[in-house]
Amino acid sequence: MRKGRRERAVDLCGGGDGVTGKLDLDPVLVARARELARRAGQPVVDLARSHTTVSVERAVLRLAGVTGADPDGIPWVNRLVEAVAADVGLGHGVAVPVFDALVREGSTDVTLLAQKAAAGSVRFTQPSGRAATAARAAARKAVGAGIRRIDRRRAERDRLVKRHGDPLQRPWIYLIVATGDIYEDIPQAQAAARAGADVIAVIRSTGQSLLDYVPEGATREGFAGTYATQENFRLMRAALDESSKEVGRYVRLTNYASGLCMPEMATLAGLERLDMMLNDSMYGILFRDINPVRTFVDQRFSRQVHARAGIIINTGEDNYLTTADAVDEAHTVTVSQLLNEFFAHEAGLADWQLGLGHAFEINPEVPESFRLELAHALLARELFPDAPLKWMPPTKHMTGDVFRGNLLDGFFNLAGALTGQGILLVGMMTEAVVTPWLSDRDIALQNVRYVLGAAGGLHEDFVPAPGGFIRRRANQVLGEALDLLERIGEQTLLSAIAEGTFGIMKRPADRGKGLDGVAAHEADYCNPATDILEAAA
């Protein structure tokens, strides 16, 4: 009963053709919303295409084979990019100056070159003429080899999915582990897989998103999470490959392409066969005060890599609802989903790779709160029929009352089943109390299993009444989203962000963390990774 990849993609989209047309959405309005999102997003894409960042350049070097870190733990890619930028600036891209130096040294070992550059024994120049042609060719060859490694990992995933199979049910069950110690995470993740988890996410250490480098090696200490490193990725993927064999379905692994190192995280995820990555267009800007330009440049590159690696992205719209009211601000989720979709498509991601986010965060004291949730969830389902939506559990209105929390999680699970969500993050009744205990996770999974077992196919029967509450509400939210998109259209996305249109934060384009790592392209800017990725797209 194994299914081919194409079939699976459709499968994950919840009721498939059974779902669309349940809300009487006006196709003209939906098309208008997409057009407005495109108009708002295009100037940002243009900006991303004409700038680079230290992290994009470091990702290129990682693809070209630079590995490891200096004795202080600073990765050689950081040292090499710093050295090149000091000599010739960042605007040409580092690939050509680096490979020019390598050709001159008569070497092919880029990591060794990075070590020499850090010691100050290599000078970088931006070559011209024949030297430039040679450097460009060498860079393209090395980076191409890195991208082929990603291609091989993707093919490997396809083989393993074929061998072990996909989860029998949808939504896929997504569980979090976060001990801070990769060697503790592994048995917990394997136990979770045995207990029914289809996707394991390893939460990162608090504040990793603000580190402008990727830590190295296996790590055993973190703040409320485990550092994302290439070695930790490798260890966990290998452990879940064992689990996949054991449980007879391919268990997926998730991490985070967010913060200052998005492009490198995406690259490492591709190289180590991660299967999903959190990747949001505006999260870093709004919630971490990362410079908007830095974010958009990094995001575009990281999504191009995800597209190539066959990784499903998970966007972060749930975050809006944790800071703003989930009823009043429901339309900001829709707007963000439309923007995330536009940016994702532009970067080459297919619909089956778009785990657009949304969340069950309406105050349960609000009258008809569950019907409102259904309206919002179904709106997302109908607007993005081919995307595996990521359905996030209640957090804001979870209290220490674990009994009520478990009931709320049950309704969350039911809403997920009724509206054909693709990926369901398992809610914990002890949310906001403790990091989940073994028993909390077991009770939470029991809750999911009961609801999916009892009502997993209910989306087939669930068609809200014409003219009824749910249809009216969904159309109202779509209308409000259009109004907001129109308002953004009158300015630009960057100025809308600067003026605090999303969430409550004002984030001007000339402020925020990581701005000093952004450079405008020179006329001869060269990035072999982008060239290869865009040629394929």
Add this chain to the structure above:
Amino acid sequence: MSGDKKQIVRPYGDTTGDGMVQVSFTLPVAHDKRAEGAAVQLANKMGIDPAMVVHAKPMGDGFTFFVVYGRVNHLVDLHAVQVVERDFALLSAKDVNTVIKQRLRRKLSVVGACIGTDAHTVGIDAILNVKGIAGEKGLEYYRELKVTNMGAQVSVPELVEAARVEKADAVLVSQVVTQRDAHLHNTREMSAAFREAMPAGRRPLLIVGGPRFDESMTDELGVDRIFGRGTTPGEVASYLVHALITQRKVMA
């Protein structure tokens, strides 16, 4: 306590004085008769007697989850209850905003930084970033707070200057690195610089936080408040309102 004479109480199930409680826990034992006996033994040692194991469920390899109902023989003496009072009230974000808006009638300006060579912004970001920590939003989330987060490795003169430019009501400093007592030296240097640069009445409230501080060392370090491990943004915001508005008005 007025009118309530009852000082000795027991837990209440459905009858006064029945002492009934319900607990749940996990034992690292595979589920069998012996495991249930072990659960009863634990419950007995907790003072639950008789103990009824009403639910036992195997979880994963070698773990069992139990729900136990039973009667405890302990008495609670309400006279002997001691409560440690926080010296300021814990307010919700909404209440913080309301108090600032109504009584300060302008935004309350907060400047935060990691000073010295400390590059660990995890603490200051947990308190200031919207993202926050432990399910609580950071100070940026409060509409009535104007937050300037200077980030890491800020020099003391830079911090003093920023506090002046932003007309800071409060300065928040985070110190994680404690090598050779760097956190204490840096804090003293900072408080001395503020004392030198500004007269007492115009000096912002000085707050320092970090996992290795002793919260009682405020005088010694020359700061107004020290927050230790596990402090949440809500506590800091509540303290700001208390120290800068509520308490100040009372003193005036």
